[in-house]
Amino acid sequence: MQGHDRVLSVEKTTENKFLNMYDLQYENKVGGHGVYHIASRAMSMEELKMKTRENKPDGVIIYSLYGEKKDHVVLVRQYRFSIDDFVYEFPAGLVDKGEDPAQAGIREMKEETGLDFVPLKADEMFCKPLFSSIGMTDESVATVYGCSTGQVSREGLEDNEEIEVVLADRTEVRRILKEEKLSINCAYLLMHFLHHTEEDPFYFLHNE
The missing domain is CATH 3.90.79.10 (Nucleoside Triphosphate Pyrophosphohydrolase)
Known part of the structure; x- marks a missing residue:
């Protein structure tokens, strides 16, 4: 049975006031690896919704x-x-x-x-x-x-x-x-x- 995609690590790549970029190292459901880029209002990795598991409105x-x-x-x-x-x-x-x-x-x-x-x-x-x-x-x-x-x-x-x-x-x-x-x-x-x-x-x- 196949697993699901998962994030292995997160790196913040910008330092802006209102919006920042993050690189996600991931493993997909068949074992492949890659990098996924996201933007976020979060000012730190700890504030990303994937970390807090809380959906507070931005x-x-x-x-x-x-x-x-x-x-x-x-x-x-x-x-x-x-x-x-x-x-x-x-x-x-x-x-x-x-x-x-x-x-x-x-x-x-x-x-x-x-x-x-x-x-x-x-x-x-x-x-x-x-x-x-x-x-x-x-x-x-x-x-x-x-x-x-x-x-x-x-x-x-x-x-x-x-x-x-x-x-x-x-x-x-x-x-x-x-x-x-x-x-x-x-x-x-x-x-x-x-x-x-x-x-x-x-x-x-x-x-x-």
Whole structure:
């Protein structure tokens, strides 16, 4: 009976502030050996999720509705170096030490958009941290849901953040899904937004 792939050793190969690279020496299920490269938010080997066996969220994404009828969704159109282009996403960011995801969502929404965010309590199955791109990183993010009010502002943006806030209605969401570049988690949740009702815009969070 064959075994399974396993990590033999880990070496950290960079010293960066927000993201680092690690080389994993591994043995595969038939006895072959190789090196697998991953990126991680972990600042040390001991903090890697493969070491802690804990899935604490590195960041949050924020699904927020806007307007009296909650008929707009808050998006950001952001420049990303990885593709040298703009992409539509939800407001998002890293969870600071001592924060829970809801607190991080409130802070990040204010910083990126100027809006005031009120989180909605949801069942753990909908907001637990999930892996963002498991083939290349152990990063996980939690989703927070809620509504925002106030006026859009750019005052909280950092110098290297190039962000346009978009309050999109269903017509604009359809156009974005058809024509624009999006993050995959944003695309999936926008598909839900297209079918929400005024009576229950968070219908998809029911645990039934």
